[in-house]
Amino acid sequence: MNFSDLTLPESLLRALEDKGYKSPTDIQEKAIPLLLEKDTDFVGQAQTGTGKTAAFSLPLLAKIDSKSGDVQAIVLSPTRELANQITEEMKSFCKYEKIKILSVYGGVPLDGQIRTLKKGRPQVVVGTPGRVLDLIKRGVLKLENAKLAVLDEADEMLDMGFIDDVKTILSELGDKKKTWMYSATMPKAILSLIKSYLNEPEVIKIEKKTLSNEDIEQKYFLIKRGNLGEAVCRILDSLTDYYGIVFCRTKIDAKKLSDEFNYRGFPSDALHGDMSQTQRDLTMRAFKKKKVKLLVCTDVAARGIDVDNLTHVINYGLPQDLESYVHRIGRTGRAGQKGCAYTVIDSSEKFRIRMLERLMNTKIELGTLPSIDEIKKALVKNEVSKLEFVAEKLESSENLDSSFSIFKESLEEMEKEALLKVMFNYMFKKNMDRYSQKSSIELSKGSERGDRNSRNNSDRRERPERSGRGRGDNGYARFYVGVGKKHGVDLKEFLSSVSGATGVAERDIRRVDLKDQFSFFEVSxxxxxxxxxxxxxxxxxxxxxxxxxxxxPSTSRRDSRGGGPRRSSNGNRKSFRTSGKERSQRSFRNS
Known part of the structure; x- marks a missing residue:
């Protein structure tokens, strides 16, 4: 079936054609004709990434009277990001219609939204429950003439504590309103809401066959404890191209990983709960425009993110709720495109992979990280391809500075082999040196005991480079700097500032550890x-x-942590033995 087979207005079909939409998804194919033909309450159950936005937006827009200045429909969304995305999607469908759509949400000043409501007179309002209710109470958002309410991601609104606000908003609409609800799951509270506020709704349920998308390659990697971040970096270094999201459990991990990725040469941004709405919007805008090709975030921060064409989703450990894994990987492999979902775990989470396989009724392959030689080859090929691209652009350009002739003359006497060695050393030394000091970080297949033993028996070079842990290695000096995160310093600015002050190249500054009020770094x-x-x-x-x-730098790890023998006040040696609780806490902090 094609969209042209649906009874949509010609203006909407033209907009769909412009967007390249041809065949409807399962939920679109079943919901759109029903909602166009019937004036009914409706419940649609389908997973994230199945095209729910178009499934309700298209029939909703077909029912709007563009000549009326009243708000005719209210769409409620759990997050600001999702509200913005729904609005953008609806506006793209209205390319050939004069329908005004307004997005309202918290985190930004009320005044601008109030002015737009009064002067713009939108026919459709999309918003988060808290801000919508605030505007209703102020008397600037009037819904008595609205005939349609849409609850998108209803289960998410329940989880986030918005359900009472939703009920209050629904009570503001007239008696003749129709309510359309979309939800991935149907917990008891949602079923109660349906029973109380919907009148004999039509129900469409899309089976969970969409959960194990055949277009998504799923793999997990069993990694020695403490090396998950290094494993993700090795995966990224081996790829020729990527555009993806890395999921973490905590915002601390998200910040730490983003800093590490940028330091390793993977442009990335973190999305977490400490950011203002303006910062979140700037981050998402940069990611959508592919100015940064990697977004690092938690499940909470990622709610509502709906970005097309993602090639990779990488899980830095498994989520607490295994169903969140399904939502995570559903952001890749869309619209018939191939996607990759990779998960790095240590042995403590291996049993949860089996639980996940049972939940999804599919097999997740145990993968093998690329070897050091494979990574080095990929690094060279990727950089050479970039050079070739730049060379092609320069051939058709005459904007080269006149000083190029001096540069060319200075190098004419240098032999080709010598010049190539200089270039190779300049471009790759940092990465090659890093990988020359690394060995395997994977557990042998099926091994769990090996993870515990590796902490005692493995070569020290296999340990992760933990910023700020210990006091440096032989051959390196460690320094303190009295600036930190609370002064507005990020990793990029810190490296630039230290390099500018000391004259040491950024690539030679290592093990940066940004604290709130101060920081540390090491140099050779x-x-x-x-x-x-x-x-x-x-x-x-x-x-x-x-x-x-x-x-x-010569201080041992044991002494630097205070775990070795110390002298008491009378000068005698005494040993401090840690309790089992202290040891477990230390183990947790270092894992």
């Missing part, structure tokens, strides 16, 4: 005296002292 011993000449570093408008840490 050969740069130590150079850094010691600098007393202060300025970053983000704040100046902090720069000084070496008291414990030098």
């Amino acid at each position: 011993e050969k740069y130590k005296e150079k850094v010691l000449l600098v007393a202060k570093v300025s970053a983000a408008g704040h100046t902090g002292t720069l000084e070496p840490t008291k414990s030098g």
Whole structure:
């Protein structure tokens, strides 16, 4: 079936054709004709990523009287991001219709939304329950003439505590209103809402066969404890191209991973609960425009994100709620395109993979990380392809600076082999050195005991580089800087500021650990005296002292953590033994 087979107005069909939409999804094919033909309450149960927005937007827009200045429909969404996306989607469908659509949500000033409501006179309002209810109470959003209410992601609104607001908003609509509800699941509270507020609704349920999308390649990687971040970086280094989301359990992990990705050369942004709405909007705009190709976020922060053409979804550990895994990976492999869903875990989560396979009724393959040699080859090929692209653009351009002739003359006497070695060293030394010091971080297939043993028996080079843990390695010096996150400093600015103050190249500054009020970094011993000449570093408008840490690089990990023998006040040696509880807490912090 094609959209042209549905009884949609010609203007909407033209807009769909412009967007390249040809065949409706299951929920669209079943819901759109029903909602166009019948004036009825409706319940649609379908998973995220199945095209629910178009399934309710198209019949809704077909019922709007564009000549009326009243609000004729209200669409409620659990998150600001989803409200914005629904609005954008609806506006794209209205390309050949004069229907005014307004998005309202919290986190931004009320005044602008109030002015738009009064002057713009929208026919459709899309919003989050809290802001919609606030505007109703202020008397600026009037719904007595609205004939249609849509509840999108109703189960999410329930989970986020909006259900009472939803009930109040529904009571503001006239007696002749119709309510359309879309939800991925049907918990008791949602069933109660249907019974109380919907009148003999038509029900369409799309079976869960969409959960295990055949277009998504699912793999998991069994990694030695403490190396999950390194595993994700190795996967990214081996890819020729990617545009994806990395999911974490906590906002701390999201921030940490984003910093690590940027440091390793993968442009990324974190999306988390501490960000203002303006920051969230800027982050999403940059991601949608592919200015950054990697978004790192938690499940809560990702609610409402609906981005097409994602090639990869990577799970940094499994979510607490296994059904969230289904929602996560459903963001790739859409519209017939192929997608990849990769999950990195340690042995403690292996049993949950089996639970997940039973939940989804599918097999998740145990993958093998690319070898060091494979990663190095991929790094070279990727960079060479970028050079070729730049070279093609330069051939058709005459904007090269005149000083190029000086550069060319200076290198003419250098042999080709020598020049290539210089270029290779300049472009790849940092990554090649990093991987030369690394070995396997994977557990042998089926091994769980190996994860525990590896913490004691593996070569120290296999340990993850934990920023700020210990006091450096032999050959490196560690420094303190009195600027941190609360001064508005991020990793990129910190590296730039330290490099500018000390003259040490950013690529030679390692193990950066950004704290709230201060930070640490390490440099090779050969740069130590150079850094010691600098007393202060300025970053983000704040100046902090720069000084070496008291414990030098030769300090052992045991002594630096305070776990070794110490002297009592009378000078005798005494041993501090940690309790089982303290050991478990330390183990948790280091995992």
